[in-house]
Amino acid sequence: MVGAGFSGAVLGRELANAGHRVTVIDTRNHVAGNCHTERDPDTGVMVHVYGPHIFHTDDTAVWEYVQGFGAFEPYRNRVKATARGQVFSLPINLHTINQFYGKTMNPEEARAFIEAQADTSITNPQTFEEQALRFVGPDLYETFFKGYTQKQWGCSPTELPASILKRLPVRFNYDDNYFKHVHQGMPRDGYTTLVERMLDHPAIELRLNTEFTPELGAGYDHVFWSGPLDGYFGYRLGRLGYRTLDFERVIGDGDLQGCAVMNYGDADVAYTRTTEHKHFSPWEEHEASVLYRESARACTPDDIPYYPIRLVEEKALLGEYVSLAESTQGVTFVGRLGTYRYLDMDVTIREALDTAEAFKTALAAGERPAVFARPPLG
Known part of the structure; x- marks a missing residue:
């Protein structure tokens, strides 16, 4: 499993449960990918290091699955927006x-x-x-x-x-819950602890700070790749376009903005939104607070990719990489980066569960496992 985010963790756990020996590697020094959470050293607040993630889904099976690895607390995402000198409710x-x-x-x-x-x-x-x-x-x-x-x-x-x-919905009532899904919440102990528990299995070996190499992959029966699709091929056809995020950290006492997420609609405000992370864990109490100003920009080779752009030029290049991938043996591309699609956490987990089942079925039938969990251009 290349990548210790939700795709790699769920796939690893499911295949380990089925009797396979699994190695999960990640270039970072932590699991959970961009969902990584940790305690802020100055305030004690549970921080979503790569930007906030709220779990929301209508997939009851996925909701029950994640709760098998940790308790979830109720959470409703109520976003505000500052624009034209006023504060409004979103959506x-x-x-x-x-x-x-x-x-x-x-x-x-x-x-x-x-x-x-x-x-x-x-x-x-x-x-x-x-x-x-x-x-x-x-x-x-x-x-x-x-x-x-x-x-x-x-x-x-x-x-x-x-x-x-x-x-983005428009509602003709006073409902300010950003999401409409039946199941919504936050893992009480953070996403990183949740993923660590998924990977806690005697048949799973976890290696952090580890780069994938073809030589490493050759030692395994199959590779599941949740890194960038173009990265698997050494970017030989060019780089797919992404947006990345920059974060400016602010700490202070008390409550800094009174809500978890404040969007800024005015074009002359450099950042897109501010997020105050103590509000993502309302069951905790902290005297101090930490807030992040979030700005988006074009992703360079040294940046963490967040959002696939998927405009005309990128889709043309994506098609070339899909053709290249489909001629490749021994690898399945999964997740947001591996399939170059914007995916919420619940969809990522659902696709990982389905991919594990499809892989087991293919092995039992003596067939070649699918190259993509879901076709990127489908």
Whole structure:
């Protein structure tokens, strides 16, 4: 298993349970990948080192699976947004609409009002901007989405596909829970402890601070690769595009912003959001606090990749790497980096569980295991 994040940990555990001997390696000095959590040395707050991760899913089997490795506490992600000198509630809901327009509309009045703001001439939105204008009209788009999106993706919303905005709901009630999934929570002891427990099996050997080499891989029956797809091939066709994140740390006493996540929609604010991590563990008490200002930029070879860009140029290169991968023996590409897709944690775990089952089935039938857990271009 190349990578000790959720993909490698779940696959490793499932195959170890099935009687295989498994080695999990990672170049970092910790497990859990970008979900890694640790105690801040100055405040004692449980910090999400690579940015916050909230577990949310409608997949009851996955929810029950992760709880087998540690207790989860209830958590609701209630995001705020600072824009045009005010603080609003996200996702856009009835309170946001009434506050923004200085009205007291009920749900049906607000629905009709927003539809009147929308550009109904756009019948088949192709870009992020067209989708937003058709969805909420120019005022809400420019306040909450345009500047934030430019900072997050480093390009105009006219260059991004409409599908990105389909993840962002508008509600005509006062529900400010960012996610709508039936199961939502946080691991009480942090994600790293959760993954450590997944890897705690006599048939699993964990090697941190370890680089993968072809020579290392040759010593095993099969390799599961959750690193960058292009990285497996030494970037021989070029590098796939990613966005990365920079974090500016601020510590202080008490409560620094009053919520876990504050988005900044104005384009002239350099960062996209601030996250105060004590609020991700509301069952704990801390006198001090730690906050991070988060900024996105283009990923360089020395950076940690976060979000696959997947625009036209990247998809063309991805197609070439997929063809190369499909001609390769003895490896299965999994996870966010291995399949060059944006994946939430629950989907990552579901795909790892399904991949383990498919691998066992293929071995039993004497067939070649699948190269991809899920086709990147599917």
